[in-house]
Amino acid sequence: MSGSTYKRVSGEAVEYEVFARKARIDPLHLVGSVVAPDADLAMAYARATYDEERWCEMAIVRKDDVIRLWAPGEA
Amino acid sequence: MGAGGGLSLSDLVLSIADNKQMLGLRYAEWATRAPSLEADIAAAAMGLDDLGHSRVLYGCLEPLGADPRGPERESDAASLRNLAYFDEPWTEWSQFVAANAVLDSAFTAMIDACVGGSVEVLQHRLRKMLMEERYHFLHGRSWLRSGIESGPLDRAWREAIEWFGPPDGETEALHREGKLSMGPTELRFHLEEQLEMKPSHVSIDWNKWDPIRRRGGPGAVDHHTFGMLRGLEEKKYAPPSAAKQTAS
Numbered sequence: 617m618s619g620s621t622y623k624r625v626s627g628e629a630v631e632y633e634v635f636a637r638k639a640r641i642d643p644l645h646l647v648g649s650v651v652a653p654d655a656d657l658a659m660a661y662a663r664a665t666y667d668e669e670r671w672c673e674m675a676i677v678r679k680d681d682v683i684r685l686w687a688p689g690e691a
Numbered sequence: 692m693g694a695g696g697g698l699s700l701s702d703l704v705l706s707i708a709d710n711k712q713m714l715g716l717r718y719a720e721w722a723t724r725a726p727s728l729e730a731d732i733a734a735a736a737m738g739l740d741d742l743g744h745s746r747v748l749y750g751c752l753e754p755l756g757a758d759p760r761g762p763e764r765e766s767d768a769a770s771l772r773n774l775a776y777f778d779e780p781w782t783e784w785s786q787f788v789a790a791n792a793v794l795d796s797a798f799t800a801m802i803d804a805c806v807g808g809s810v811e812v813l814q815h816r817l818r819k820m821l822m823e824e825r826y827h828f829l830h831g832r833s834w835l836r837s838g839i840e841s842g843p844l845d846r847a848w849r850e851a852i853e854w855f856g857p858p859d860g861e862t863e864a865l866h867r868e869g870k871l872s873m874g875p876t877e878l879r880f881h882l883e884e885q886l887e888m889k890p891s892h893v894s895i896d897w898n899k900w901d902p903i904r905r906r907g908g909p910g911a912v913d914h915h916t917f918g919m920l921r922g923l924e925e926k927k928y929a930p931p932s933a934a935k936q937t938a939s
Contacts, residue, residue, distance in 0.1 A: 650729050653833070657830060660826045660833070661733055664737070664830075
C-alpha cells in the first residue's frame with residue numbers, strides 16, 4: 617500500500633490528534649494521535665499513551681475536524 | 692477487625708488495596724493482548740495506575756492505627772482480600788471490560804466515599820486517585836457500550852454489590868459514623884448512575900458472605916500470581932551467584 621493511500625483508521629474508528637503543553641505560557645502543540653471509536657475512549661487512550669511528560673494541559677480533536685488550508689507541497 | 696470485633700476502616704482500606712493490586716496485575720497481563728495497540732497501552736497504563744494506588748492505600752494502614760496484615764499473607768493465598776473475579780487470569784477481553792467498567796468503578800466509588808468521609812489521612816492521600824480513575828472509567832464505559840458478553844458483566848456486578856457489603860452491615864455503620872460519605876446502598880446507586888445501567892437480578896445470601904474478604908465464596912489467587920506477589924517468581928531468573936547469596 618502506498619503512503620498516500622494508507623489509512624490507519626478502519627471501520628467506525630476515528631483518528632484524533634493529541635495536543636499538549638507543559639506550561640501556561642507554552643502554546644499547545646501536537647504530540648501525537650490515537651484511534652478510537654468515540655471521544656471518551658480517545659481521551660483515555662491519549663492520556664495513557666502521551667502521559668509520560670508532566671503536561672499542564674492536554675486536548676484532543678478529531679482529525680476530520682481540522683480544516684486544512686494547504687498540505688505539504690501545495691504552498 | 693476493629694477493637695469491638697466489627698469491621699474497621701483499616702480492614703476496608705486493605706480490601707481496596709488488595710483488590711487494586713490484583714486489578715493492576717490482571718490489567719497488565721493484557722498489555723500485549725488487547726484488541727488494538729491503543730488498548731494495549733491503556734491496559735499497561737491502567738495497570739501501573741492501580742498498582743500505584745494499592746501502594747498508597749497500603750501506606751495508609753499505619754496512620755489509620757491498626758494494620759490488619761498478618762504473617763499468613765506470606766504463605767496463604769486465601770488470606771489476601773481480593774475478589775474471586777481476580778483469582779484466575781482473564782481469558783476473554785469481555786472479562787477485562789467488565790472488570791474495568793464495573794469493578795474498577797466500584798473501587799473508585801468506595802475511594803470517593805473515603806475522600807468524602809471524616810478521616811483526614813484518606814481525604815488527603817486518596818484524592819489524586821479520583822482524577823486518574825476518571826480515565827479508567829471512560830475506557831471501561833466506552834468498551835462496555837460497544838457490547839460484551841453478559842456472563843462476565845453479570846459476575847462483575849454481583850461481586851461489586853457483594854463487595855459494597857450488606858445494606859445494614861458494618862460498612863453502613865462506617866457510613867453512619869461519618870467515616871465514609873456513602874454506604875452500600877448509596878454506592879450501588881452511584882455505580883448504576885455512572886454506568887447508566889442496572890445489573891440483572893442479583894440475589895445475595897449475606898449469611899455466606901465473608902466480611903473480611905468481602906466476597907461470597909472461598910477461593911484464592913492462582914499459584915503463579917501469588918508467587919509473583921511474594922517475589923518468588925523473579926528469583927527463578929536470578930543468576931546462580933545471586934541464588935547462593937540469598938541462601939547464605
